[in-house]
Amino acid sequence: MTDQAQLHKELIECMTANGSLRTEEWKRAAEAVPRHEFLRDGFFRVVAGTTPSAWTPTMQDSEGWLEACYEDESLVTQIAGTIVPADIRGEITRQPTSSSTLPSLVLRMLEDLRIEPESQVLEIGTGTGYSTAVLCARLGEEQVTSVEYDEDVASRARTALARLGMFPTLVEGDGLLGYAEEAPYDRVVATCGVRTVPSAWIEQTRPGGLILTTIGGWLGSSELARLTAHEDGTASGPLWGGGVSFMLARPQLPPLLGLLPDVSAGREREAVVGVDVLGNWTTRFIVQAALPHAQRLTLQQGGRTEDVLIDVASGSWAALYEEDGRSIVRQDGPDALWDAVEEQLGRWHAAGTPALEEFTVSITPQGQSISW
Known part of the structure; x- marks a missing residue:
């Protein structure tokens, strides 16, 4: 067994042990997708003890690159909207804007979507393409549509997927609009956070279909929500708990504050x-x-x-x-x-300080509400 195969095997065992991989179908899909193929352009790792966080690149020829690819952790692949590992010598302190999500969260979310063999799936946020590949391995490329906002990120994902012989429908555009051309979908999964669930996702989901997304905001707290689309065009469902955090969809990032008010008054x-x-x-x-x-x-x-x-x-x-x-x-x-x-x-x-898992999200034409 090669080093890569051994590392991959250990990652699968780790995800099985921690409950992220719960079914044989998803285990086989995860076994079919080598994560390092989606990280050949390198990634950034945080520099310990830095405030604000500084990031340093790890390239394919760097010591420890392969081992890191198979660690169960998120790996930052883009900073400040355009900067990739090959652009940096040393350190950078700007904000991350794209990453490869930790595999256990990817598989946990896909398991929680209750995907059936015939499901048509819309993925919002292609990223490196790893989760897209796992979907293709489980369902077949013809049942997978993935939308990526960033043209360069989408291009790298397309190349990585092609190396594995996978050619799903990849769309460059605003994922908040979904992709009506392939609708309706049985499942929608978002690997970016949203402040409010877009109406397009609900409109493009079959009644009874599921939408799994992270709902968060500008104060930096977020939770997974699993919503069921209803016949009347609404959707509702519980928060999933666990403190899951994704980068917010770029169109929903906070605006620059500009001139501050006089906060000495009031x-x-x-x-x-x-x-x-x-x-x-x-x-x-x-x-x-x-x-x-x-x-x-x-x-x-x-x-x-x-x-x-x-x-x-x-x-x-x-x-x-x-x-x-x-x-x-x-x-x-x-x-x-x-x-x-x-x-x-x-x-x-x-109300007795109910846990976030007891909260319900409802989406109607009047907007989004969160209650307990």
Whole structure:
């Protein structure tokens, strides 16, 4: 057995042991797809101890490249929208924009989609093409359609898939629009995060079909949701839990804030809820649902550090700080942002602080709602 084959075998065993691979059909599909074929252009690894995170390239001829390809972890393949490993000598501190998702999450999501042998599948976010290849190995290329926003990323995925003799329908475009030409689909799976589930995905899914996507937002908390499309054009389903995070779809990334409001003004009071709720994954998700257009930043104000939330839709803002063991909030604008946060968290506490797995997402013509 070659080193590559042994590493691949160990990865399959790892995913089986941790419960990501639960059926023989998906195990055979995973065994048929060598992950290193989708990482031949290299990847970035984080430099330990750097803040903000710095990234350094690992190329195919680098020591440890092959072993890393078969580790069960996500590997960044693009930074700042255009930069690939071959472009860098040394380190870079910009934000990642494309990656190869950890294989166990890919297989867990595909297992959770309950795909049948005859299923037509739409994948949003081709990325390296690894998950696309696993779908092809399970279903056949004629049943797989994958949409990638980035033209260069799509081109590299197409090349990697061709090396394995796989030629699914690959589309370069905005995945939030789906791909009507191959609709309807039995299953839709997104490997990018969304703030709101696009209506096109629901319209292009057969009634009874499933949509698996990560719902998140600009405050950085997200969860998997599995939605069922209904005859009336709506969709609903539970959050899946587990704190799953994907990069947001590029059209839904937060806008640049531009000129900041004068956060020294406004009405000040003692806060019922402190800023620490933004440090917890669950409560941050709830805050984010209450303030879907809010961005967070940290400012030095009057000799102290303040956490500031700015609603880019209304221009409203809230600034929080600690003083003598108390939480103080100052806010201004058309909407009292922190009042909305405290009301939302108050309802959640009154309901007994249900876990995110007990939340339900509903999509109707009026919009998206998340309830418990």
